[in-house]
Amino acid sequence: MALLLTSPLTGAARAQTSGSPAQAISALKGEFAKRSSVLFSRNTRRGSPSDASLTVAHGKYRFAAKTGVYAGDVTEAFTVGDLDPVPSRVVNIGRDSYTQSGWESLPKGKEWNHWRDKDSFLWSQNLVDALNPKFLQLISAGAEKVPTKDRYDGVRTSRYDGTVEVGSIGSRQVGIYYSERKEFWDGGRVKWKLWLGPDNLPRRFQAEIVYEPYGAEQRADTVRLNVLYKGWGTPVHITAPPKKLVVEAE
Known part of the structure; x- marks a missing residue:
């Protein structure tokens, strides 16, 4: 995926x-x-209004020096159209993932599937996310400051907007990812807004992510994200489920 950024190095310095x-x-x-x-x-x-889906999530992340997001505990509800929401929960610790979902069928007495090194569940440095330094570097050159008096997490924020084009975009359980090289399909663009607190930590992030059509019969697909961050530094505990409740995923 060739990254189609047009800003020169002077833009990054600015x-x-x-x-x-x-x-x-x-x-x-x-x-x-x-x-x-x-x-x-x-x-x-x-998706479009006729086939739209909505995923509502909340959770917590813990960090490590070299890897960034090292552990997470995320609860979600996925809804398509007028159907009932499908709940799920994912606990990640390092390269181990534990999942619960309304779609999973587990043996009697078991409540969690365990996955090891399963890419779809693991945090990575190519996610479209304000907690990803690689993504922040990608969008920095085109960032424009927008006057605002918005407050999030109890603090005044500064807002920055921009748009970036990338070679390809995809999705995993953990989120939307991008690549700077063109792969087997056309790329797309990310139109984003980022609110930073006085400590320069993210408090809100919005993105409109457009997948370009990859064939004559295809149409562009759009994903819209709205993320709020709060409680920076709040002590959290993320632990693996009891072994007696866990089964190895097939």
Whole structure:
């Protein structure tokens, strides 16, 4: 996926001096080094009104110095049209994932599936997410400051907007991911808004992610994200379920 950014290095330098996502990178890495944590809530809408889906999620993340998001506990409800929501929960610790879902069928007495190194559940550095330094670096050059008096998590925020084109976009259980190289399908674009607190840590992130059509019979697909972050540094505990309740996923 060839990244189609057009901003020169001077644009990146301008973003670095003005605050923007570039300063959020340093702030995030400071939280990673402290093995800090954050709470979040997220709405994800996908598709046209006739076939739209909505995923409502909330949870918590813990960080590690080198990996960023090291552990997570996320509860979701997935809805399509007028159907009843399907609940799920994913606990990730390192490369181990434990899942519960209304779609899963488990043996009697078991409540969790265990997955090891399952890419769809694991956090990665190519996610479209304000907690991802690689993504923040990607969008920094095109960031524009927008006047605002918005408050989130009890603090005044600074808002930055922009759009970036990428070579390809896809989705996993953990979120929407991008690649800077073109793969087997056409790429897309991410139109984003980011609100940073006075400590340069994210408090809100919005994105409109458009998958370009990859064939004559295809149409563009759109995903809209709205994420709120709060409680930076709040002590959280993320633990694996009791072994007696876990079965190895097939």
